[in-house]
Amino acid sequence: MSKLVALDLKMIVTIVDGGTGQDVVDFSKEAGAVGGTILHGRGSGVHDTGKFFGLEIQPEKDIVLTLVPDELELDVMETIGKGIKIGKPGNGVCFSVDIAKAMGMTSIKTFGETKTMDELNS
Template sequence: MSKLNLMTTIVDRNQVRKYLHLYEEEGQQIMLVTLGDGTASGDVLDYLGLEATEKAVIFSVLTDENFYKTKKSLQKKLQIDAPGGGIAFIVPFSSIGGKKALQFFTVGQDFQKEEESALKDTTYELVIVIANQGYIEMVMDAARGAGAYGGTVIHAKGTGMEQAEKFMGVSLAAEKEMIFIVAKKEQKNDIMKAVMEQAGLDTKAKSIVFSLPVTDTAGLRLLED
């Protein structure tokens, strides 16, 4: 049995090609790249031997087994543990929106589905939708209709999707929007179902949706009230 995880890698932008090349060598098929900026204070940067640089953020999908394999490669080939080397971490999926999305995420990986939800006692879930650029309102109209209050959009570009595209007929090698929606756990399934039905793979949005467990929150008192 396997767990499926969202792996997030944060590195200097001038290093991103090396990381993408390594991930392609490791057989990773699902990768989305976006940009960010480091915000650490000068004292922290000096302590860690870092400079305030522009960052790249890589999102990919891996089983536990493949993450540990990739982790070893990151440490050995790219010295990620050295000061300024970057950071990579995983968060377990709690659910995936449909069989097609599961097949898409696991293409090229040895994956056996286990019981849904890695964490049982969470109050909230982070629903993430990957959609074609220009269809944010279609996604959010569906999500709001199922009880979502709002979302945050991150612009990203897909890479390394050749096998997944051939297998599923869905390409992420184009401009994409990643929509992050925090919702109560009991609303999660309704929101994911609405997005799948109204903005899913059979629509122009071509949305893929999944969720991650949220262990604690701040600033969501209105939702609780």
């Protein structure tokens, strides 16, 4: 059996303070997304540096990746933005990236248009 490939998705990338990534996933689910992936990183922006007893502190960040069908993109981004109060400086950043093809998601049939790998190769 040929693998299913989802076409024309959006990947919403949200970068927030460490420990708040799960909130982003919850907000995205509230707007219709299936879930998300939380990655951990370190901030290096103007709001992210400080010193404690002479040692430089680089705060932890959560990077949340959320794949959604094109028609859910704006609703999910708006719900995340309201939920994390993105208008307040230092509360995070959220942007989307076009994804032409993706495979491997267990809920791939919920992602709009799908084709098999055989169909794409012919």
